[in-house]
Amino acid sequence: METDIRFTHRDLVEQCKSGDPSSQYQLYSLYVDAMYNIGMRMLGNKEDAEDIVQDSFIDAFKNLSRFEYKSSFGAWLKRIVINKSINYLKAKQLPVVPMESHEYHLTEEVVEKTEAMDIRKVKKGIAKLPTGYKQIINLYLIEGYDHLEIGEILDISTSTSKSQYHRAKKKLVEIIQTL
Incomplete structure (x- = not known):
């Protein structure tokens, strides 16, 4: 029998x-590191x-009554962290997606070389990207959102x-x- 991932940690949730602080701490302990990595x-x-x-x-614990297992608790919490991060950047008046002013032209040969690049260089490169580009790369490649979801999150098409x-x-x- 397969386990539905949406119900992971259901008893704890x-x-x-019901307001059990011990359970809240356990749930927090399970997810804090992953959510911190997303925030970073x-x-x-x-x-x-x-x-x-x-x-x-x-916010998650205050609104836990709204959580209905349409996704896993981790996915629901991840969406909260991402939305709060984006809202924070918007409040700081950093451009979420700097666009049309940048055009880059590369050959297919250069793109193929990226597949063999050292992962440390990729991480350093992502860190050096403008904020908007970094968000798109993180949401698509690292967090696994598709372009429709990214559009909804960032309020873009x-x-x-x-x-x-x-x-x-x-x-x-x-x-x-x-590098």
Whole structure:
């Protein structure tokens, strides 16, 4: 019998819904590291990531009665962290998706070389991307969202998400070549 991933930690979530602090701590302990990593990828700053994660858990526990197992608890919490990170960046008035002012032209040969690049260089390259490009790369490649979902998260069209991903990927290749 297969286990439906949506019900992972269901007993713990249900105990949290009833206000059990011990269960809340256990659930927090299970997910805090993963959510912190998401915050770091989105914000690039330890203190900001820690703040966003704490705020996300507070919101999650306050709104746990709305959680209906349409996704796993982890996916639901991840969406809260990502949305809070994006809202934080918007509040800081950083461009979420800097667009049309950047054009990059690379040959297919250069793109093929990226497949064999060292993962450390890729991570360093992602860190050096402009904020908007970094968000698209993180949401698509690392977090696994499709362009329709990214469009909803960032309040942009699906085609804008696709074109920005393409540009971000080209910019990433350019950055990595200089490392």
